Amino acid sequence: MKKLLSAVIFLLAVIGGLTLWNRQLTTSRQASSPTKTLVIYNWGDYIDPALITKFEKQTGYHVDYETFDSNEAMLTKIQQGGTRYDLAVPSEYTVTRMAKAHLIRPLDHQQLPNLQNIDPRLLNQSFDPHNKYSVPYFWGTLGIIYNDRLVKNPPQHWNQLWEPRFHKQEMLLDSARDMMGIALITQGHSVNTTDTATLVAAEQKLTHLMPNTRAVVGDEMKLYLERNEAALGVTYSGDAAEMMAVNSHLHYVVPSEGSNIWYDNFVIPKTAKNTKAAYAFINFMLEPKHAAQNADYVGYATPNRRAKKYLDPEIINNKAFYPDERTMEHLEVYKDLPRKVNQTYNDLFLKFKMTK
Numbered sequence: 001m002k003k004l005l006s007a008v009i010f011l012l013a014v015i016g017g018l019t020l021w022n023r024q025l026t027t028s029r030q031a032s033s034p035t036k037t038l039v040i041y042n043w044g045d046y047i048d049p050a051l052i053t054k055f056e057k058q059t060g061y062h063v064d065y066e067t068f069d070s071n072e073a074m075l076t077k078i079q080q081g082g083t084r085y086d087l088a089v090p091s092e093y094t095v096t097r098m099a100k101a102h103l104i105r106p107l108d109h110q111q112l113p114n115l116q117n118i119d120p121r122l123l124n125q126s127f128d129p130h131n132k133y134s135v136p137y138f139w140g141t142l143g144i145i146y147n148d149r150l151v152k153n154p155p156q157h158w159n160q161l162w163e164p165r166f167h168k169q170e171m172l173l174d175s176a177r178d179m180m181g182i183a184l185i186t187q188g189h190s191v192n193t194t195d196t197a198t199l200v201a202a203e204q205k206l207t208h209l210m211p212n213t214r215a216v217v218g219d220e221m222k223l224y225l226e227r228n229e230a231a232l233g234v235t236y237s238g239d240a241a242e243m244m245a246v247n248s249h250l251h252y253v254v255p256s257e258g259s260n261i262w263y264d265n266f267v268i269p270k271t272a273k274n275t276k277a278a279y280a281f282i283n284f285m286l287e288p289k290h291a292a293q294n295a296d297y298v299g300y301a302t303p304n305r306r307a308k309k310y311l312d313p314e315i316i317n318n319k320a321f322y323p324d325e326r327t328m329e330h331l332e333v334y335k336d337l338p339r340k341v342n343q344t345y346n347d348l349f350l351k352f353k354m355t356k
Contacts, residue, residue, distance in 0.1 A: 114286030
């Protein structure tokens, strides 16, 4: 009887062990299955990691996070197909390209109740009317950063960059659209000009800026400005915020006569495997406290109007990063120009860089 009882107990233990193992295996499979995984494709260091952890704990989804370093790299990878991204974060003109190429899904706004937290001024932009495909993530401007120890009477307008007093002191962005755009603005034209003669005239104006140019650079600009090795530069508001956090003598200004306003946006690729998780994540990031936390971490301007009450008033009231209405009226979004026109911009800018 005791042997029989022992056998029964042993058998039950084995069954129980197998049941537990099966449950664990099932849970493991579910955790790694497409329905429980959200795959995000974003710019590097462009989200607070703590928010991803919180989202995972709050929803039960597992987040796979991959990064890219340019819109072109992101677009190429998605165009090639076979990707598993549920969310991507392209800039404004790339949203237009992706929509035209049918690479992204129209959004169901009913699944995005927190969209109401976005500042209405930053919705319904020309690159995506009625936000059919995209939701603003961060936004910013192109402007002038200067060092108050090296620059007296700092420039407030683009034309001042051409003043002889700044001989060999300026760091310029290695970006055709940005630098050609500045020259176009000084001549009273749109940053989206397509007329060849007007573009040639802008390049000729830009050529006269070469005597003041110390270097045409990318991310290297940060080191020069942070270390007091350059007096001023043309840069993006987000990069300016990073530099200013390191060097208190740096300041940023957006010329009131006009500049570029850029947007980075959430979109759902056509090949997304988990749109339910994608909508959940967008809504999560549109929560005011989450948006504020993310803006604190990244340093860029949040489009979330209800998040502002959780941010430092000194930041919110800084017109360089949250421009006033007068300046906003003159800011332009870059349009997705025809390939031939883009090539003209690039060729003329290359000609400028070769100027001696």
